[in-house]
Amino acid sequence: MSEIFYMNGYGEYIWSAYSFTLISLMALFLYNYLSLLKKEKKLENLQGKNEQ
Amino acid sequence: MYIKLPNGIIDSLRRRLPIFNIATLIAFILGLYYAILNSPPDYLQGDSMRIMYVHVPAAWLALSSYSFLALSCIAWFIFRNPIFNLFAKSIAPIGALFTLIALVTGSIWGKPTWGTWWAWDARLTSMLILFFLYAAYIMTWQTIVNKDLAAKISAALGIIGFINIPIIKFSVDWWNTLHQPATISKLSAPSIHISMLTPLMLMTFAYILFLVTVFLMRYKIETLDQKILRVSK
Numbered sequence: 001m002s003e004i005f006y007m008n009g010y011g012e013y014i015w016s017a018y019s020f021t022l023i024s025l026m027a028l029f030l031y032n033y034l035s036l037l038k039k040e041k042k043l044e045n046l047q048g049k050n051e052q
Numbered sequence: 053m054y055i056k057l058p059n060g061i062i063d064s065l066r067r068r069l070p071i072f073n074i075a076t077l078i079a080f081i082l083g084l085y086y087a088i089l090n091s092p093p094d095y096l097q098g099d100s101m102r103i104m105y106v107h108v109p110a111a112w113l114a115l116s117s118y119s120f121l122a123l124s125c126i127a128w129f130i131f132r133n134p135i136f137n138l139f140a141k142s143i144a145p146i147g148a149l150f151t152l153i154a155l156v157t158g159s160i161w162g163k164p165t166w167g168t169w170w171a172w173d174a175r176l177t178s179m180l181i182l183f184f185l186y187a188a189y190i191m192t193w194q195t196i197v198n199k200d201l202a203a204k205i206s207a208a209l210g211i212i213g214f215i216n217i218p219i220i221k222f223s224v225d226w227w228n229t230l231h232q233p234a235t236i237s238k239l240s241a242p243s244i245h246i247s248m249l250t251p252l253m254l255m256t257f258a259y260i261l262f263l264v265t266v267f268l269m270r271y272k273i274e275t276l277d278q279k280i281l282r283v284s285k
Contacts, residue, residue: 004088004089007099007100007102008093008098008099009098009099010098010099010100010102010164013100013103013160013161013163013164014099014100014102014103016160017103017106017107017156017157017160017161018084018088018103018106020153020156020157020160021106021110021153021157022080024149024152024153025149025153025262028145028146028149028266029262029265029266032266032269032270032273033269035273036269036272036273036276039273039276039277039280040276042276042280043276043279043280043283046280046283046284047283050283
């Protein structure tokens with residue numbers, strides 16, 4: 001198991017590259033996912049108001 | 053001239069967003085399994101070349117995304133159909149992030165391999181310019197209040213930046229650069245062993261799925277914005 005972390009001395013480079021990639025991809029996904037939910041709710045509220 | 057657009061296709065894809073989410077996740081898990089655990093180290097670069105599995109797909113898609121953005125801008129100039137602006141606006145942040153990932157992971161790989169984090173070499177510099185082009189495109193929409201003007205300026209910017217794409221692609225052949233030339237080419241058999249091609253292709257597939265998923269989400273956000281604007285008027 002420790003071999004996977006060590007990666008023949010390249011561990012710190014490999015793991016920092018992979019974590020940067022995955023964290024930034026996840027951040028972009030979540031940011032857009034949350035703003036999509038927010039916009040949907042906003043539109044619903046506006047349409048509800050117009051009907052009243 | 054007004055052309056009929058494949059709105060139906062985009063809508064039906066959008067309704068399948070949960071499927072895309074799950075498919076993206078599975079593709080990444082599979083790709084990472086091969087990239088980290090089930091592929092051999094390179095005979096020259098050792099384990100550090102595992103960084104290529106996240107670096108190369110990001111760089112490929114950064115260029116493809118920009119081409120898509122520039123073609124959308126050209127289409128907007130010809131047809132003046134706002135949907136092309138939505139296409140370009142939806143893909144821009146994804147392409148920008150892919151460019152950033154290519155730059156950062158390339159830099160992390162460069163330190164143990166070339167002995168430096170950064171060099172002002174043709175490939176690296178042209179990729180940095182690509183990042184600034186994406187940033188400029190996004191900022192044009194955010195800073196210019198008059199949306200008609202923003203559409204014109206951003207589209208012009210997107211088209212001018214298109215010049216950079218062949219420069220990036222051929223920079224490794226035209227100039228003496230630190231960056232190695234392409235391993236995978238359409239015209240010849242790839243000079244890479246199947247054990248390394250498998251994780252590379254799986255990761256590329258995962259990145260493409262990610263791109264499509266986020267693109268569909270962003271496209272939906274853009275159309276919701278327009279609806280909100282119409283309703284609140």
